[in-house]
Amino acid sequence: MSWTLHGDGKSIAEGDIVRPGERLTWPRTIGFGGQHVVAMFGATFLVPLLTGFPPTTTLFFSGVGTMLFLLLTRNRLPSYLGSSFAFIAPIQAAMASGGMSDALFGLVVTGILLAAIGALVTVTGTGWIEVLMPPVVTGAIVALIGLNLSGAATGNFAKGPWIATITLATIVVVAVAFRGLVARLSILIGVVVGYVAAAIGGQLDFGKVGDADWLGLPDFTSPSMTWSVVPMFLPVVLVLVAENVGHVRSVAHLTDDPSLNEKTGPALLADGLATTIAGLGGGSATTTYGENIGVMTATRVFSTAAYWVAAVVAIALSLSPKVGALLNTIPEGVLGGVTVALYGLIGLIGVKIWMDNHVDFTQPVNQYTVAIALVIGIGDLTLSAGDMTFTGIALGTIAAVVVFHAMRLLQRARG
Numbered sequence: 001m002s003w004t005l006h007g008d009g010k011s012i013a014e015g016d017i018v019r020p021g022e023r024l025t026w027p028r029t030i031g032f033g034g035q036h037v038v039a040m041f042g043a044t045f046l047v048p049l050l051t052g053f054p055p056t057t058t059l060f061f062s063g064v065g066t067m068l069f070l071l072l073t074r075n076r077l078p079s080y081l082g083s084s085f086a087f088i089a090p091i092q093a094a095m096a097s098g099g100m101s102d103a104l105f106g107l108v109v110t111g112i113l114l115a116a117i118g119a120l121v122t123v124t125g126t127g128w129i130e131v132l133m134p135p136v137v138t139g140a141i142v143a144l145i146g147l148n149l150s151g152a153a154t155g156n157f158a159k160g161p162w163i164a165t166i167t168l169a170t171i172v173v174v175a176v177a178f179r180g181l182v183a184r185l186s187i188l189i190g191v192v193v194g195y196v197a198a199a200i201g202g203q204l205d206f207g208k209v210g211d212a213d214w215l216g217l218p219d220f221t222s223p224s225m226t227w228s229v230v231p232m233f234l235p236v237v238l239v240l241v242a243e244n245v246g247h248v249r250s251v252a253h254l255t256d257d258p259s260l261n262e263k264t265g266p267a268l269l270a271d272g273l274a275t276t277i278a279g280l281g282g283g284s285a286t287t288t289y290g291e292n293i294g295v296m297t298a299t300r301v302f303s304t305a306a307y308w309v310a311a312v313v314a315i316a317l318s319l320s321p322k323v324g325a326l327l328n329t330i331p332e333g334v335l336g337g338v339t340v341a342l343y344g345l346i347g348l349i350g351v352k353i354w355m356d357n358h359v360d361f362t363q364p365v366n367q368y369t370v371a372i373a374l375v376i377g378i379g380d381l382t383l384s385a386g387d388m389t390f391t392g393i394a395l396g397t398i399a400a401v402v403v404f405h406a407m408r409l410l411q412r413a414r415g
Contacts, residue, residue: 003075003305012300019255020078023305032301033309039295040082040310041188045327046342047083047284049335050152051091052100054282056317056324057218058083061283063314065274066307069288072270075304077263078296079247080311081274084287085346086239089148089393090232091284097229100282104223106233107279113237115272122265129241132401135357136366138242140400143350143370144377145239146343148393151380153339160333163203167194167337187338194334203331212325218318221282231390235397240275240287242353244268247288254293255302365407373400 003023010025012018023029040062048058065081073079087107094103121129133141157164171190175183182189198204244267252260267288275285292310296302317323353359359366377396384390390398 003303006303016300017255018301018303019257020076020260020302020304023303024301029303029305030309032295032299032303032306033313035295035299036080036292036306036310037313039185039292040080040289040314043085043187043289043342044082044284044314046187046191046335046338047085047088049327049330050088050339051103051284052095053091053284054219054221054324055327056319056321057220057282058278058284058318059314059323060218060318061274061278061281062286063311063318065271065278065286066311066314068274068277069267069270070304070307070311072273073263073266077248077251077260077267078292078302078304078307079251079267079288080292080307081271081286082289082292083284084236084240084243084275085342086145086236086243086287087233087285088152089145090229090236090391092152093232093391094226094229098224098226100221101224102226102229104221104279104282105226106229107285108223108276109230110233110237110240110285111272111274111276111279113234113272114240114275115269117237117241118265118267118269118272120265121268126245126264129245133238133242134404135353136359136369137400137404138238139350139353139357139359140370140373141235141238141350141397142242142353143347144374144396144400145236145393146346146349147374147378148380148396149339149343149346150378153336153343156332156336157340158336160198160203160331160336163194163198163201163331163333164337164340166197167191167334168340170194171338171341187342190341191330191334191338194337195330198331198334203333204329206326206329209322209325209329212322214320214322216319216321218324219282223279231394235394236285238397240271241268243287244271247293250293251296251302254297365404365411368407369400369404372403373397 006018006022044062045055048055062082069079069081091103094106167190170193171186174186174189245264248264248267252258373396376399377392380392381395382391
């Protein structure tokens with residue numbers, strides 16, 4: 001829990017960076033921590049609004065999870081653990097069929113499995129993950145999870161088309177008209193502008209905000225052991241593995257410190273435990289955040305001290321029921337405008353994985369792996385076996401893995 005002062009603690013020389021084990025003066029570190037709060041806030045509070053989870057509870061467990069992550073990676077791997085969008089579809093399905101406690105059990109099981117994978121990776125390394133999930137499979141899984149949600153996005157859009165259009169237009173304009181941190185906060189700015197437009201249009205109800213206390217504990221909820229929801233959640237484990245591995249490699253590259261790749265196992269373990277703890281208490285599942293990598297890239301400050309500040313601020317915000325009540329006043333039109341862009345961007349992350357790894361789509365193995373997985377995922381094919389229900393995300397994920405490896409086996413047998 002100690003950091004070396006970088007230089008004079010006030011400035012960063014040209015071409016230099018503040019490394020994870022370093023910090024600037026505490027006032028400056030607090031300022032950089034505040035930037036990380038802003039960067040994570042838009043996405044972190046959006047997930048509970050879309051799933052029906054309490055926003056303040058999610059903020060609380062994101063702060064707790066971030067602290068746990070920093071401890072288990074020994075303060076060497078800077079990251080904020082915000083709400084994972086990969087869980088939105090299975091949570092919504094579980095909430096519709098059973099309720100919040102059922103959905104939380106899915107989070108707990110997923111978190112335990114991810115933690116177990118993290119422990120295994122710590123011992124064995126990441127080679128087996130790369131064999132099981134080559135880029136064509138990983139990209140397909142990420143893409144189908146984002147695009148599986150497209151119906152929910154357009155449904156919210158239709159409930160407030162004018163506000164949704166204003167929100168979406170703001171996001172697009174900010175993303176291209178500005179640079180740096182402002183451009184990276186286009187989603188958050190779009191929410192603010194859409195919210196103001198809704199207020200001007202008289203679409204907001206602040207009755208519950210006025211009744212809420214300034215200080216109070218978040219709403220904690222415990223899970224119920226409902227095994228029938230588990231198949232909907234299991235594919236998300238593969239996405240969290242890919243996100244964490246990608247995060248570690250990105251930070252290792254940006255800091256020019258390959259030794260950070262050795263923290264892949266602890267990172268997976270920490271995210272798994274953080275998701276498990278969130279599931280036990282009523283918060284959204286967590287994952288490492290690319291938004292905060294953007295902040296580090298822009299500022300050249302990779303100090304883990306700034307993330308401790310961000311975690312403390314998140315927990316402090318979670319202790320105000322009035323903040324949660326205010327967030328719950330965001331109308332469906334605003335959420336529709338945001339999610340039309342956001343879910344599409346999640347899908348495009350899968351495309352980027354294919355591009356970055358030069359996946360050859362002239363090869364039938366790659367063609368059929370992606371084609372079958374995407375149609376199953378986007379069409380949301382749903383099958384039942386007894387009490388178990390397998391949704392499009394689960395079946396699409398299974399299809400991507402099975403089709404790829406089955407076709408590869410046939411190729412090798414053919415010679």
